[in-house]
Amino acid sequence: MSTPNQNIDIHDEKNYDPTVWVPKAHSHGTKDIWLKFWILLGLTIVDVAFYFLMVPSMARNIIFIALGVIKAVYIVGTFMHMKHEKLSLATMIVLPMFFIIFFLVWMMYEGNFWGTF
Amino acid sequence: MSTQTISKSNTWKGGNSPFNVSYGKLMMWIFLLSDAFTFSSLLIGYGAIRYSFPSTPIEQIEELQLSFGENVQEKFAHGADAHHGEFFIPALRDAGVFSESQWPSPDLVFNHFPFAHGLHLPLIFVSLMTLILILSSVTMVLGVEAGQRGDKNAVTKWMFWTIIGGFAFLSCQAWEWTNFITAGATPWANPYGPPTFAALFFLVTGFHGFHVFSGVVLNIVIFINNINGTYERRGHYEMVEKVGLYWHFVDLVWVFVFTFFYLI
Structure with a gap:
């Protein structure tokens, strides 16, 4: 590891060098992180409860996928700091995944008819 | 640089x-x-x-009358030594619950826990x-x-x-x-x-x-x-x-x- 060039300001907005530039980091505290941990734990318990209390059906599968998406929102939003990023970045990453969710449900439904036509 | x-x-x-x-x-x-x-x-x-694949019919699983935490190896051993050999899988295969023509129910497959051999802990x-x-x-x-x-x-x-x-x-x-x-x-x-x-x-x-x-x-x-x-x-x-x-x-x-x- 070479010693960093002291002449370059890594946070400089005016004389921007893309090879070293990083935005200044801000901490958002730990309270939110622990709150999201308890929510994720609770949602996992809700998952298991649905598994045992509900008869298997496509409706139950959609509940599981919906709970998975809610968990994903908390993991991506809080743990991966997406809710503190610019909307353009969040859109670029999250939007394609909505089509994937649609495709997941679609192909599960489609599989029902394989071998029956 | x-x-x-x-x-x-x-x-x-x-x-x-x-x-x-x-x-x-x-x-x-x-x-x-x-x-x-x-x-x-x-x-x-x-x-x-x-x-x-069709799912395992719920009636088939209910017929087994498995309860949570029950020792399923002993249950299906029918008096044999439940600590040696596998009894749960063959019994469910005989009952047609585990079959090539239907998808197994995950709680019958992943029901093990370390140090709790034979217990049904899905x-x-x-x-x-x-x-x-x-x-x-x-x-x-x-x-x-x-x-x-x-x-x-x-x-x-x-x-x-x-x-x-x-x-x-x-x-x-x-x-x-x-x-x-x-x-x-x-x-x-x-x-x-x-x-x-x-x-x-x-x-x-x-x-x-x-x-x-x-x-x-x-x-x-x-x-x-x-x-x-x-x-x-x-x-x-x-x-x-x-x-x-x-x-x-x-x-x-x-x-x-x-x-x-x-x-x-």
Whole structure:
């Protein structure tokens, strides 16, 4: 590891060098992180409860996928700091995944008819 | 490194970085999106193949009259020595519950727990694995938060716990695989039902497990670099954030692997 060039300001907005530039980091505290941990734990318990209390059906599968998406929102939003990023970045990453969710449900439904036509 | 810099006015009117993230972090996000596509293709394939088989009829499972925590090896041993040999799988095969023509119910396949041989404990072990991975994600994000404050010792502490969590998860997965393999499952054979079930299980949990393994290696690299003071000298701890993104992604994928393989 070479010693960093002291002449370059890594946070400089005016004389921007893309090879070293990083935005200044801000901490958002730990309270939110622990709150999201308890929510994720609770949602996992809700998952298991649905598994045992509900008869298997496509409706139950959609509940599981919906709970998975809610968990994903908390993991991506809080743990991966997406809710503190610019909307353009969040859109670029999250939007394609909505089509994937649609495709997941679609192909599960489609599989029902394989071998029956 | 050249000290020549690019003037803001010469770049473009959108500002220096339109997304206000560094080059490395943007690349990590794009990599994670592409990796999400890879995992999605596996899960989409799983969903389609799983529903091309009929589910195990609920009446068939109710007929077995299994209760939570019951010793199912003894129950189906019919007086034989329940500690030696497998009785649960053959009995369910005879009853037609495990059959090539229907998808096995996950709570009949993944009902083991360490030190509780023969007991029917469906979904408990995999819930524990989920808890371990979520916890290690929390310790990772606490490490990232410590890095944002520039607290080197706190980063070391939280990275240590994240690595421990990663190893704990990998150990659980190794135990799960061992159980599955000793029952007779291979990528082309499956005592619980259609061979595709075992093939997909090994493929998807193996692919995820390899991601966890890579994540643990990256975490160890970050841990050592931090102890050596690399990030302190650099002036920022963004490397912790970037590897943290990868680690949270692995956790996120597990949420869906858990949903698809153990719940659906």
